[in-house]
Amino acid sequence: MPHEHEHEHGGSHLSDVELRVRALESVLLQKGYIDPAAIDLLIESYEKKIGPRNGARVVAKAWVDQEFKQRLLAEPAQTLASLGYAGMQGEHTTVVENTPKLHNMVVCTLCSCYPWPVLGLPPVWYKSGPYRSRAVMDPRGVLCDFGVELPDDTEIRVWDSTAEMRYLVLPMRPLGTEAWSEERLASLVTRDCMIGTGLPQITEGTAP
Amino acid sequence: MNGAHDLGGVHGFGPVVSEANEPTFHADWEGRVFALTLAAGRAGQWNIDMGRFARENRPPADYYAKSYYEIWLAGLEAMLAERDLVSANEIDVGRPLGEPKKVAAILQHGSVAAALHSGRPTERPASVPARFRIGDRVRAKNIHPTTHTRLPRYVRGRPGTIERLCGYHVFPDTNALGQGENPQWLYTVRFDARDLWGPEADQMLKVSVDAWEPYLEIADP
Numbered sequence: 001m002p003h004e005h006e007h008e009h010g011g012s013h014l015s016d017v018e019l020r021v022r023a024l025e026s027v028l029l030q031k032g033y034i035d036p037a038a039i040d041l042l043i044e045s046y047e048k049k050i051g052p053r054n055g056a057r058v059v060a061k062a063w064v065d066q067e068f069k070q071r072l073l074a075e076p077a078q079t080l081a082s083l084g085y086a087g088m089q090g091e092h093t094t095v096v097e098n099t100p101k102l103h104n105m106v107v108c109t110l111c112s113c114y115p116w117p118v119l120g121l122p123p124v125w126y127k128s129g130p131y132r133s134r135a136v137m138d139p140r141g142v143l144c145d146f147g148v149e150l151p152d153d154t155e156i157r158v159w160d161s162t163a164e165m166r167y168l169v170l171p172m173r174p175l176g177t178e179a180w181s182e183e184r185l186a187s188l189v190t191r192d193c194m195i196g197t198g199l200p201q202i203t204e205g206t207a208p
Numbered sequence: 209m210n211g212a213h214d215l216g217g218v219h220g221f222g223p224v225v226s227e228a229n230e231p232t233f234h235a236d237w238e239g240r241v242f243a244l245t246l247a248a249g250r251a252g253q254w255n256i257d258m259g260r261f262a263r264e265n266r267p268p269a270d271y272y273a274k275s276y277y278e279i280w281l282a283g284l285e286a287m288l289a290e291r292d293l294v295s296a297n298e299i300d301v302g303r304p305l306g307e308p309k310k311v312a313a314i315l316q317h318g319s320v321a322a323a324l325h326s327g328r329p330t331e332r333p334a335s336v337p338a339r340f341r342i343g344d345r346v347r348a349k350n351i352h353p354t355t356h357t358r359l360p361r362y363v364r365g366r367p368g369t370i371e372r373l374c375g376y377h378v379f380p381d382t383n384a385l386g387q388g389e390n391p392q393w394l395y396t397v398r399f400d401a402r403d404l405w406g407p408e409a410d411q412m413l414k415v416s417v418d419a420w421e422p423y424l425e426i427a428d429p
Contacts, residue, residue, distance in 0.1 A: 017278060021237040023302035024285065025244060027294050031308035033251040034244065037317035042243035045324060047232045087327035092374070109216035109360050111260055112276070121242070123230050127276045129221035136216045136362060136415045137405055145224040155412045160216065162358045163394055163418035164330040165374055192226070 051120035054085050055168060056189035058118060060182045063173040072170070073097060080118065090117035090166055097170040098196075102155045105142075105196030106167040107135035113161035115168050119191060126195065136160055146197045169196040176202060209261075209354050212268035216362040217405070238277040245284050251311040254287050256328065257384035261356035262286045332391040334376035338421070340395060344370040345427040348397070348419060356384035359423045366403050367427045371416060372396040379420055392420040 014022075028034045058080065062069035072079045076095045080086060093115050096104040108114065109132045114122040125131050134142050139156050143149065150156070159167045171193040177185060192198030215221075233239040249259065262283035264271070274282065288294040291309075298305050315323060340346060350365040351357070358380050374394040382390040401413035 015237075017281065018235070018237045020299065021240050021244075021281060023299050024281075024294065025240055026302050027298045027304060028244065028248060030304050031294065033293065033308065033311060033314065034247050035314055035316045038247055038315045038320050039240065039243040041317055041320045042246055042324075043233070043239040045320070046242070047239070050324075051232070087325040088323070089327065091327040091329040092331065092377075109362070110213055110358060111263070121232055123227065124234075124276065125224050125226050128224070129215055129218070129272070130224045132215040133218040133221050134224070137401075137409075139413065140410065142224055146226065153412065155414065156410070158413070158415045160360065160415060160417045162360060163374065163380075163420070164377060165394075165396070165418045197224075 046116075046121050050116060052118075052189075052191035052194065053186070054083075054120075055115075055118035055191070055194045056186040057182075058083065058085065058168070059170055059189045059194065060186035062170055063177075063185055064182050069170075076168070085117040088116055089113070090115050092164050093118070093166045093168060095168045095170050096157070096159065098172050100154070100172070102157060103150055103196065104167075104169045105135060105139050105156065105158045106161060106169060107132060107158060108161040109133075109136055110162060113164075113166065115166035118168050119194060123191070143197060146192065148197065148199055169194050171198075171200050174200050174202055209265060209356065210352055210361060211264045212266075212271035213264035214361050216360050233277075241277045241281045241284065245280055247315040248284060248288065248293075250313045250315040250323075252287055252291055252293055253312055254291070255383055257356055257378075257380040258287065258386070259283060260380070261384045264356075330378040331375040332378065332389065334391075334393070336393075338373055338393040338395075340370045340393075340421070340424065342370055342372065346370055346395075346397060346424045347427045348417075349423055349425055351423070353381065355381065357381050357423075359419060360417060362404055363397075363399060363417055363419075366399055368397040368399040368403070368416075370395050371398045374418060377420070379422070381420075381422070392422055394418055394420050395424065397424065 029036060062072050072095050076093050080093055098104055112122050112127040114126065131142065136158050139158050161167060174188065188200040190198050193200050263279050266282065285299065289296055293309055345367060347367045348359060348363040348365065372395065374396060376391050377394040378389040379392045382388055396416050397419045398414050398416045401409035401415060402411065404415060
């Protein structure tokens with residue numbers, strides 16, 4: 001990643017790209033093409049509201065409610081929408097279930113397609129060359145980078161998001177959580193678990 | 209196009225490095241570029257496929273040198289300039305140098321929530337029956353369009369199996385060119401890793417892509 005050149009500007013340091021974006025926004029505004037309040041709200045929506053906690057709630061609900069889980073797998077878009085998770089970059093979502101014999105992993109080798117309503121915007125690594133190049137060829141190596149090792153006889157299924165279909169991985173519920181509340185279970189479900197590069201882990205830091 | 213963006217199976221990028229407690233945006237300008245791209249999409253009336261093509265259509269050295277949101281910025285600038293909405297000169301000087309063009313819609317604060325919630329579904333009512341059935345053996349065509357396509361290079365010419373019908377969806381290859389939605393049947397096609405990467409590949413690995421019917425042909429018997 002290249003370093004940005006720093007400039008003195010109004011007493012603060014602004015890089016070339018910051019200056020460019022400010023200039024662009026200013027022109028768009030002066031030409032009447034954007035509503036600045038809409039720009040702020042878009043940013044706030046993805047910083048504060050639309051993120052992987054949404055997906056974690058879905059997974060925890062599927063772990064405790066078999067009927068919900070069956071609906072989630074059979075009619076994912078409608079079932080997610082019933083919880084309020086629908087829309088932009090989640091118009092056509094599929095939920096894929098991990099089992100002791102099958103591990104699912106999601107990538108977009110061509111750009112950065114990702115199920116926004118349930119996971120928010122993708123992390124840098126998901127959009128980067130290392131992940132996009134290797135996920136479809138060497139997923140076990142990628143999992144190793146994440147500290148995850150699967151048995152040799154576990155089938156790995158990689159879903160390359162080349163169209164408008166989006167994928168959410170339903171991880172396996174960890175053993176020893178039978179008595180846990182849905183809320184506590186949700187605290188185990190990380191973003192990476194729902195991409196397929198992580199597994200739910202019970203650690204000392206897990207919420208009580 | 210056979211661009212720098214088509215990364216499946218490329219060597220040399222090194223390990224995947226994850227950042228703990230990663231923020232949604234790493235700088236304010238990244239959030240601005242993200243939101244400006246979404247909002248300007250309304251005014252500029254380009255579609256998602258035109259947007260993707262604007263980002264991927266650049267020299268490989270430039271694509272790899274830019275960060276993710278720098279590529280978004282470059283794509284947005286290109287689309288605004290192509291449609292005479294904002295010129296590079298105007299960005300250079302930070303003010304309009306001509307009258308604004310009349311645009312069909314501005315994304316207003318009050319309609320952001322509804323716009324995000326409704327999204328932009330790409331499924332359309334089917335007007336023809338699907339050519340392939342689940343279980344059919346197919347081959348991804350060996351095609352190399354210089355324009356936008358969503359058939360990654362690593363599957364071209366490879367045999368796979370139709371696993372699922374995803375519906376009848378807007379076809380990016382024509383939609384990106386402004387030649388219409390031209391919807392086509394979309395399938396999930398599953399490939400055995402050995403058919404993609406050779407006999408040494410992980411025999412427990414299957415990879416799928418979602419492929420429109422024009423990308424596929426019946427596999428040789």
